[in-house]
Amino acid sequence: MPPGRERTPVTDEHPLPTKLNTNIAHPARLYDYWLGGKDNFAADRELGEKILAAQPGSLESVRANREFLKRAVRHAAAAGIRQFIDIGSGLPTVENTHEIAQRCLAEPRVVYVDIDPIVILHGRALLADAGSTVVVQGDVRRPERIFKHPDVRQLIDFDQPVAVLLLGVLHYVAEEQDPQGIMSRIRDAIAPGSHVILSHLTGDDDPRTMEGSINIVKRTPVSAVSLPRTYDQVERLFEKLDILDPGIVPVHQWRPDRPVSMDRRFWLWAGVARKP
Numbered sequence: 001m002p003p004g005r006e007r008t009p010v011t012d013e014h015p016l017p018t019k020l021n022t023n024i025a026h027p028a029r030l031y032d033y034w035l036g037g038k039d040n041f042a043a044d045r046e047l048g049e050k051i052l053a054a055q056p057g058s059l060e061s062v063r064a065n066r067e068f069l070k071r072a073v074r075h076a077a078a079a080g081i082r083q084f085i086d087i088g089s090g091l092p093t094v095e096n097t098h099e100i101a102q103r104c105l106a107e108p109r110v111v112y113v114d115i116d117p118i119v120i121l122h123g124r125a126l127l128a129d130a131g132s133t134v135v136v137q138g139d140v141r142r143p144e145r146i147f148k149h150p151d152v153r154q155l156i157d158f159d160q161p162v163a164v165l166l167l168g169v170l171h172y173v174a175e176e177q178d179p180q181g182i183m184s185r186i187r188d189a190i191a192p193g194s195h196v197i198l199s200h201l202t203g204d205d206d207p208r209t210m211e212g213s214i215n216i217v218k219r220t221p222v223s224a225v226s227l228p229r230t231y232d233q234v235e236r237l238f239e240k241l242d243i244l245d246p247g248i249v250p251v252h253q254w255r256p257d258r259p260v261s262m263d264r265r266f267w268l269w270a271g272v273a274r275k276p
């Protein structure tokens with residue numbers, strides 16, 4: 001472990017969860033199951049199977065989301081961005097943000113942030129030799145605390161543009177927790193030219209199926225229930241940012257590398273915006 005990393009507490013003074021409760025399903029571990037990982041438990045696998053059965057095309061959506069991550073990170077790197085803060089990063093999988101960025105840039109700086117202690121443990125183990133990359137535990141609902149974290153401040157120059165990744169995480173933030181306010185606080189903290197890369201669960205393509213799926217989640221012991229949002233609600237999250245072409249689109253349609261079917265089912269909106 002490189003010097004300094006062991007000084008980082010898994011938790012800071014804020015009351016974030018630190019216990020590994022494996023009896024209830026957690027988003028990071030559920031995603032890990034869907035992506036073929038090994039860091040999941042029976043509760044995650046059980047819920048994962050129920051959702052796959054109730055919501056056709058959901059596995060394709062999860063995979064399309066990871067492909068979107070790659071394209072969006074490549075885009076940000078091509079736009080001159082060298083630092084990345086991936087909030088709600090999930091368990092390490094193949095092609096993580098730092099690996100994609102390192103293929104495009106000489107020395108990208110990458111911060112991974114997640115609320116789940118398993119993500120922090122596995123992330124730190126994976127990234128022990130990954131260069132300018134750190135993993136911190138944090139809560140997207142408290143962006144100031146993430147940005148003030150000593151490890152983040154050591155790595156990220158907030159006077160320079162940064163890409164903030166919010167993939168599949170804001171749908172764990174309820175309306176009363178003010179997702180728009182969170183976005184405006186993130187926007188205010190980053191330099192002009194910064195990018196916000198976002199994907200968000202939606203039922204716009206098939207509201208009844210999505211409602212059925214959310215009802216399954218609500219009947220299950222879970223650490224967080226996801227909340228789909230409409231196109232208009234997602235668009236409001238980008239307030240005062242310039243949304244780049246092609247706009248907010250089904251996740252597989254954001255600047256695809258190859259032709260994609262326009263009538264494919266989708267469960268995630270995706271978009272990339274630039275702070276003017």
Ligand SMILES: C[S@@+](CC[C@H](N)C(=O)[O-])C[C@H]1O[C@@H](n2cnc3c(N)ncnc32)[C@H](O)[C@@H]1O
Binds near residue numbers: 027
């Ligand atoms: C659905 S996964 C998405 C993972 C990855 N970003 C992706 O798109 O593949 C959601 C992640 O957000 C994390 N998460 C949920 N609520 C969070 C919060 N309030 N703050 C930070 N991370 C959170 C979960 O632990 C999980 O790792």
